[in-house]
Amino acid sequence: MSAGMLVFRLGDLSVRMRWKALLANTGLAALLLVLAGWALTVGSRAIDVQSVVRWMVFHDLGATDALILGDFRAPRICLAMLAGAMLALAGAVTQYQTRNGLADPSLLGVREGASLFIVALLLVSPAMPLALRPVVGLAGGLAAGLAVALVSRGASPLKFVMTGFGISWCLSSMLVILLASADLTSLQSALLWLAGSLQAADWQSVRIAAVILVFAGSVIFWLARHTELDDMGEAVATVLGTARSGPRRSTLMCAVLLVAGSVSVVGGLGFVGLIAPHIARFLPRQSLRGQLVASMMIGALLVLAADTLGRTIFAPVTLPAGISLAAIGAPLLVLLLWLRRDRTEDLR
Amino acid sequence: MTPVQGAGGGAHKASLTLALGFVAVLFGLHVLQGPRNVPLETFPALLFDRSPASFDQFVILHLRLPRILAVVMAGACLGAAGFLLQTAMRNRLGEPHILGLNAGASLAVVVLTAFPLIPLPVAAKPFAASLGAFLLFGAVLALSAGGRDRFSPVRVIFFGIALSAMANALVSAILILDEDTLEQLRFWLLGDSAGVQMSAIAAAAPTVVIGLVGAALVMPRLAALSLGDNLARGLGASVKRTRLIALLMAALLSGSAVSLIGPIGFVGLVAPALWPRLHNKPSVAALLLVTLSGAGLLLAADSLAAGILAPRELPTGALTGLVGAPVFIWLVLRTLR
Numbered sequence: 001m002s003a004g005m006l007v008f009r010l011g012d013l014s015v016r017m018r019w020k021a022l023l024a025n026t027g028l029a030a031l032l033l034v035l036a037g038w039a040l041t042v043g044s045r046a047i048d049v050q051s052v053v054r055w056m057v058f059h060d061l062g063a064t065d066a067l068i069l070g071d072f073r074a075p076r077i078c079l080a081m082l083a084g085a086m087l088a089l090a091g092a093v094t095q096y097q098t099r100n101g102l103a104d105p106s107l108l109g110v111r112e113g114a115s116l117f118i119v120a121l122l123l124v125s126p127a128m129p130l131a132l133r134p135v136v137g138l139a140g141g142l143a144a145g146l147a148v149a150l151v152s153r154g155a156s157p158l159k160f161v162m163t164g165f166g167i168s169w170c171l172s173s174m175l176v177i178l179l180a181s182a183d184l185t186s187l188q189s190a191l192l193w194l195a196g197s198l199q200a201a202d203w204q205s206v207r208i209a210a211v212i213l214v215f216a217g218s219v220i221f222w223l224a225r226h227t228e229l230d231d232m233g234e235a236v237a238t239v240l241g242t243a244r245s246g247p248r249r250s251t252l253m254c255a256v257l258l259v260a261g262s263v264s265v266v267g268g269l270g271f272v273g274l275i276a277p278h279i280a281r282f283l284p285r286q287s288l289r290g291q292l293v294a295s296m297m298i299g300a301l302l303v304l305a306a307d308t309l310g311r312t313i314f315a316p317v318t319l320p321a322g323i324s325l326a327a328i329g330a331p332l333l334v335l336l337l338w339l340r341r342d343r344t345e346d347l348r
Numbered sequence: 349m350t351p352v353q354g355a356g357g358g359a360h361k362a363s364l365t366l367a368l369g370f371v372a373v374l375f376g377l378h379v380l381q382g383p384r385n386v387p388l389e390t391f392p393a394l395l396f397d398r399s400p401a402s403f404d405q406f407v408i409l410h411l412r413l414p415r416i417l418a419v420v421m422a423g424a425c426l427g428a429a430g431f432l433l434q435t436a437m438r439n440r441l442g443e444p445h446i447l448g449l450n451a452g453a454s455l456a457v458v459v460l461t462a463f464p465l466i467p468l469p470v471a472a473k474p475f476a477a478s479l480g481a482f483l484l485f486g487a488v489l490a491l492s493a494g495g496r497d498r499f500s501p502v503r504v505i506f507f508g509i510a511l512s513a514m515a516n517a518l519v520s521a522i523l524i525l526d527e528d529t530l531e532q533l534r535f536w537l538l539g540d541s542a543g544v545q546m547s548a549i550a551a552a553a554p555t556v557v558i559g560l561v562g563a564a565l566v567m568p569r570l571a572a573l574s575l576g577d578n579l580a581r582g583l584g585a586s587v588k589r590t591r592l593i594a595l596l597m598a599a600l601l602s603g604s605a606v607s608l609i610g611p612i613g614f615v616g617l618v619a620p621a622l623w624p625r626l627h628n629k630p631s632v633a634a635l636l637l638v639t640l641s642g643a644g645l646l647l648a649a650d651s652l653a654a655g656i657l658a659p660r661e662l663p664t665g666a667l668t669g670l671v672g673a674p675v676f677i678w679l680v681l682r683t684l685r
Contacts, residue, residue, distance in 0.1 A: 162441075167673070181657055331514060333510050
């Protein structure tokens with residue numbers, strides 16, 4: 001039983017891990033750190049590694065470089081990683097919970113619902129405080145998620161996904177109509193935000209994203225035991241004593257909250273929630289919590305890589321992260337679907 | 349079987365008259381609609397007493413007629429393309445927007461506008477758009493052909509969505525990097541019919557005619573296909589070639605529609621769904637009916653888009669999406685397992 005397992009004990013508590021999985025996750029974390037460090041050095045003004053280290057450790061660096069690093073690059077990088085982790089966690093837990101490899105709240109209308117509500121509010125009152133956006137976005141995301149769940153109630157996983165597509169098309173049409181009927185002046189900020197841009201990243205949005213991720217993440221990880229039992233089938237889960245619908249509902253609510261939160265700080269970023277969990281499945285087998293952690297790190301990697309490439313490849317023009325992410329993510333998704341084409345749980 | 353089909357023919361006639369009547373009424377309403385009130389006397393004058401000095405005549409001839417013609421042509425193309433895709437793939441959810449043809453056509457147009465390698469005549473735009481549609485849809489088909497469950501509706505739709513997203517990301521990237529192209533194509537990309545010129549209509553006319561005639565010619569073979577691949581082979585139809593021709597025609601038709609008024613979704617889904625009895629019963633009459641319905645639907649959507657918030661115009665593509673997406677959901681719930 002404990003072959004290939006590591007056991008950590010602390011008093012009465014103990015954690016078991018497969019060492020291969022631990023190794024894989026550590027590798028991912030290291031990769032993420034390296035990428036973040038590299039992202040700090042590149043940009044319209046190149047800052048070499050030594051200066052970055054000096055800034056981090058000794059806090060003594062020329063005022064310009066310190067400003068660039070501290071006020072522009074660092075918050076942007078943090079926000080990219082947070083948004084990626086949020087979307088990936090939401091996608092991973094939804095895919096696991098609904099046992100549907102294509103379920104991803106940001107694909108199934110939740111993202112569009114949140115965007116729709118936030119844009120409506122932006123157009124009504126452009127001066128809305130940033131912290132209010134996640135609340136409004138959550139309302140919109142929940143409304144969209146509920147609509148999908150209600151319409152496809154009792155239907156097969158396949159109908160569920162397709163209904164989600166339909167609802168998200170409908171909502172994005174509403175969004176276009178809303179934007180077309182708005183005044184040009186209030187349109188500017190809405191459009192900038194919609195494209196999934198990290199350009200406006202500051203520490204305040206980082207704080208908002210971090211709070212949401214920590215809150216929703218802890219709920220999801222706390223309920224992970226129930227989610228895992230759920231996966232064994234309803235009968236087993238009931239016999240083993242997990243409540244039927246409460247934990248499931250809270251988990252899915254948290255997934256919606258994560259998507260709404262990321263939408264409200266960085267706008268529309270597609271594909272992360274769908275592909276990160278699938279990439280995580282190529283790693284050595286691990287528990288649900290391990291899978292979730294790995295997915296989060298892969299999501300963070302994806303968004304950070306997309307954003308950094310987007311702001312460096314065509315410099316001085318910056319591609320919004322949403323666009324570079326789609327350019328990276330869509331081929332990855334196609335590749336994944338191709339590689340796993342005979343795993344029926346994905347496409348049926 | 350025979351009496352039912354006879355009755356179907358009669359019903360077709362009634363439906364065709366109905367659809368034609370609708371298109372005519374919508375056409376008339378759309379001509380009269382607009383910020384300027386054009387008196388009815390202008391219309392006989394247009395026929396018998398043409399005068400370049402009359403502003404009313406100018407409005408009708410150069411502003412409203414091109415727009416309405418473009419909308420009718422695009423709607424007809426989209427309806428026919430949807431019907432072709434649905435019957436050739438036996439998939440009621442087939443539609444140029446969902447399966448990626450629209451995205452491929454837009455990408456082709458945007459690439460040609462942004463990187464004019466060779467000075468391309470206006471007349472070549474519909475062909476280029478059709479080629480883009482065909483290439484992207486070909487990729488979708490190639491990807492969904494592997495493994496078990498080949499060409500299952502879900503798989504085709506999923507690859508269509510993924511590749512559309514990729515093409516759209518490329519389009520956005522090009523537009524962000526190249527502001528001139530953005531200015532030229534901004535409204536067109538949302539599916540916008542205002543400002544269509546007669547030259548664009550003339551350029552699209554050949555592909556539209558080829559596509560519609562080709563679709564009509566392939567209908568009998570598609571009818572054989574609808575009996576099942578094996579039976580069709582027994583009847584002497586070449587299954588692969590029939591499918592290829594049908595999909596080529598669908599690409600031509602959606603390419604012409606996109607080159608006329610931009611990527612517009614769901615007309616090709618709703619037009620055949622209006623006539624549930626046509627499902628998997630391809631015939632020339634059915635094609636005609638669906639083509640007319642597509643034209644009528646897009647006319648209605650365009651008229652609404654121009655009228656709801658007048659003087660402000662909404663993008664026509666947004667309205668078709670708003671109506672079409674619920675129809676998609678309804679079809680999903682009815683047809684999928």
